[in-house]
Amino acid sequence: MSAVKPRLTTSAMIASIAAEGQKTQAAPFGHALSALAETRPDIVGMTADLGKYTDLHIFARAHPDRFYQMGMAEQLLFGAAAGMAREGFTPFATTYAVFAARRAYDFICLGISEEKLNVKVVCALPGLTTGYGPSHQATEDIAIFRGMPGIVVVDPCDALDISQAVPAIAAHDGPVYMRLLRGNVPLVLDEYDYRFELGKAALLRDGPDALIIASGLMTMRALETAEALRKDRIDVAVMHVPTIKPLDEAAINAAAARTGRPVIVAENHSRIGGLGEAVAGSLLRAGLAPRFRQIALPDAFLDAGALPTLHDRYGISTEAMVQTIRGWL
Amino acid sequence: MGEVQGQGYIAQALGIADVLAVAYFHALTYRPEDPHWEGRDRFLLSIGHYAIALYAALIEAGIIPESELETYGVDDSRLPMSGMASYTPGMEISGGSLGQGLGIAVGMGLGLKRKKSGAFVYNLMSDGELGEGATWEAAMSAAHWKLDNLICLVDFNNQQADGPSTQMLCSEPLQPKWEAFGWHAQRVDGNDIKALVAAFDTARTLAEPRPRVIICDTRMAMGVPFLQARERNHFLRVEADEWQQALAVLSEGRHA
Numbered sequence: 001m002s003a004v005k006p007r008l009t010t011s012a013m014i015a016s017i018a019a020e021g022q023k024t025q026a027a028p029f030g031h032a033l034s035a036l037a038e039t040r041p042d043i044v045g046m047t048a049d050l051g052k053y054t055d056l057h058i059f060a061r062a063h064p065d066r067f068y069q070m071g072m073a074e075q076l077l078f079g080a081a082a083g084m085a086r087e088g089f090t091p092f093a094t095t096y097a098v099f100a101a102r103r104a105y106d107f108i109c110l111g112i113s114e115e116k117l118n119v120k121v122v123c124a125l126p127g128l129t130t131g132y133g134p135s136h137q138a139t140e141d142i143a144i145f146r147g148m149p150g151i152v153v154v155d156p157c158d159a160l161d162i163s164q165a166v167p168a169i170a171a172h173d174g175p176v177y178m179r180l181l182r183g184n185v186p187l188v189l190d191e192y193d194y195r196f197e198l199g200k201a202a203l204l205r206d207g208p209d210a211l212i213i214a215s216g217l218m219t220m221r222a223l224e225t226a227e228a229l230r231k232d233r234i235d236v237a238v239m240h241v242p243t244i245k246p247l248d249e250a251a252i253n254a255a256a257a258r259t260g261r262p263v264i265v266a267e268n269h270s271r272i273g274g275l276g277e278a279v280a281g282s283l284l285r286a287g288l289a290p291r292f293r294q295i296a297l298p299d300a301f302l303d304a305g306a307l308p309t310l311h312d313r314y315g316i317s318t319e320a321m322v323q324t325i326r327g328w329l
Numbered sequence: 330m331g332e333v334q335g336q337g338y339i340a341q342a343l344g345i346a347d348v349l350a351v352a353y354f355h356a357l358t359y360r361p362e363d364p365h366w367e368g369r370d371r372f373l374l375s376i377g378h379y380a381i382a383l384y385a386a387l388i389e390a391g392i393i394p395e396s397e398l399e400t401y402g403v404d405d406s407r408l409p410m411s412g413m414a415s416y417t418p419g420m421e422i423s424g425g426s427l428g429q430g431l432g433i434a435v436g437m438g439l440g441l442k443r444k445k446s447g448a449f450v451y452n453l454m455s456d457g458e459l460g461e462g463a464t465w466e467a468a469m470s471a472a473h474w475k476l477d478n479l480i481c482l483v484d485f486n487n488q489q490a491d492g493p494s495t496q497m498l499c500s501e502p503l504q505p506k507w508e509a510f511g512w513h514a515q516r517v518d519g520n521d522i523k524a525l526v527a528a529f530d531t532a533r534t535l536a537e538p539r540p541r542v543i544i545c546d547t548r549m550a551m552g553v554p555f556l557q558a559r560e561r562n563h564f565l566r567v568e569a570d571e572w573q574q575a576l577a578v579l580s581e582g583r584h585a
Contacts, residue, residue, distance in 0.1 A: 044443075068439065070470060071466075071469070071470065071473070073466035073469075073470065075428075075432060075462070075463040075466055076432045076435065076463060076466035076467050076470050078432075079429055079431075079432020079433045079435065079436060079463065079467065080432055080433070080435045080436030080439065080467075080470065081436060082422075082432075082433050082436055083432070083433040083434060083435060083436020083437035083438070083439070083440060084436040084437075084439060084440045085436075086421070086422075086433070086436070086437055086440070087436075087437055087440025087441060087443070087444065088440070088444075089440055089443065091436075106426055106429075107429060107432070107463070110423060110425075110426040110429060111422075111426075111429050111432070111433060114413075114415075114423055115414055115415065115422070115423055116415075
């Protein structure tokens with residue numbers, strides 16, 4: 001009798017991306033926003049029937065009179081957020097990344113961005129963080145929002161990053177799109193000498209053999225990959241780029257200018273229009289042409305299934321990354 | 330304004346002029362010298378291409394100097410052909426992506442209530458915008474939040490880019506539709522000043538905790554019979570001599 005491998009099932013949308021036994025923090029966005037609101041009476045929270053799934057329910061509980069449930073109506077959500085901002089408030093408006101990027105694009109673009117309004121668009125399920133299939137997988141959200149003039153695009157890595165990004169994006173006067181990890185969010189960056197600074201990239205570790213440039217949860221994967229490769233005496237650098245627009249081209253170009261070190265961009269996004277192509281553009285404009293590789297999702301509608309299966313299948317799990325990079329070096 | 334371009338949304342402007350006259354010279358509270366005064370009633374032009382009409386009202390109201398009239402649609406003008414908030418004093422939003430105004434008005438209505446302001450938000454939209462789904466999301470929301478500080482004005486001229494609105498995507502029966510959405514709804518002749526004054530007064534003084542809508546049946550190119558007679562007048566080309574004729578007809582009407 002052979003051992004039967006347990007079959008993984010499509011995880012619920014509220015499933016955490018944390019690995020078993022990993023250090024996590026619960027609902028860092030909700031707690032950070034609630035705390036910030038104590039000193040910022042202008043902050044209001046708005047959602048389109050996804051308060052619970054964007055951790056905004058924590059804020060709603062703490063500040064019920066400042067919470068606006070707009071119902072399942074994303075175009076209304078962002079229109080009304082624009083109106084709130086016009087009256088001097090700072091709305092944090094939450095939904096899933098697919099609905100903000102695809103359904104409400106025009107309302108965020110013309111209603112908010114064109115008028116430089118102070119709305120923070122905070123969206124769960126960025127890239128491939130749900131097994132529900134293409135209806136919920138925002139694999140092209142960064143491409144979409146990078147194309148929108150005037151909006152800042154933030155892709156935090158972990159609970160610490162999110163907690164620090166919330167006051168930073170609130171302090172920025174203008175529209176922001178932030179990708180959100182919700183639920184039990186891994187805590188990784190506390191072990192590095194790191195602070196979130198809007199618009200700044202951070203070199204988390206250095207190494208001569210390759211430079212991995214990453215954002216969002218892929219920074220966590222890159223750090224794990226770096227540890228794994230160290231056992232093979234491969235020493236890679238990891239640069240975290242939590243702000244994708246505006247891009248910290250100076251820091252990226254300086255790190256990539258070190259000769260002989262290939263540049264690998266790792267992103268939880270389609271290979272089209274995300275961090276990879278943003279970095280490539282920056283390097284080429286600066287006259288830099290290192291060996292360049294992308295670890296990214298394919299230009300395709302992705303499968304439904306369990307997240308660990310899908311991350312392996314599309315090459316963004318740590319194990320898959322280690323394999324791929326070994327093959328390149 | 331239109332004479333500089335020789336064409337434009339002139340029929341809409343003439344059709345809505347009476348509504349704007351009642352809004353700006355009877356209903357709205359504002360300070361011409363301080364268009365962003367906190368206590369003002371907000372007037373949102375969801376239909377950006379009606380800017381030509383709103384500019385005229387803003388000039389008459391003393392918010393924009395009359396000398397800028399000739400710059401309409403000219404490079405580097407403060408009066409672009411589609412209204413934008415960042416260009417023009419007194420223009421509250423950038424309209425023109427049709428169907429956005431009412432949702433923004435809901436947010437402003439909520440914001441004003443948070444501030445305990447007594448100001449009204451007016452949203453001027455067209456019958457064509459009734460085809461946009463976002464309009465109805467916002468209509469439901471305004472009633473849900475009992476926004477009695479929100480007054481929506483629907484310009485029903487039954488003419489959109491491809492033909493009569495009722496033949497493109499019929500929104501009738503319109504008044505019962507708004508009522509079913511939880512609004513206090515009135516339908517008036519939008520070129521009858523007396524009827525408009527009464528409707529605005531009702532909308533402003535009503536005690537019911539509901540948003541209010543005034544559906545204004547207007548006539549395209551009102552007041553200039555030879556333009557009114559054109560079958561398709563969504564975007565009008567007007568020759569130089571026709572401007573003079575139109576102005577003559579309009580000023581006769583004014584002095585009558």
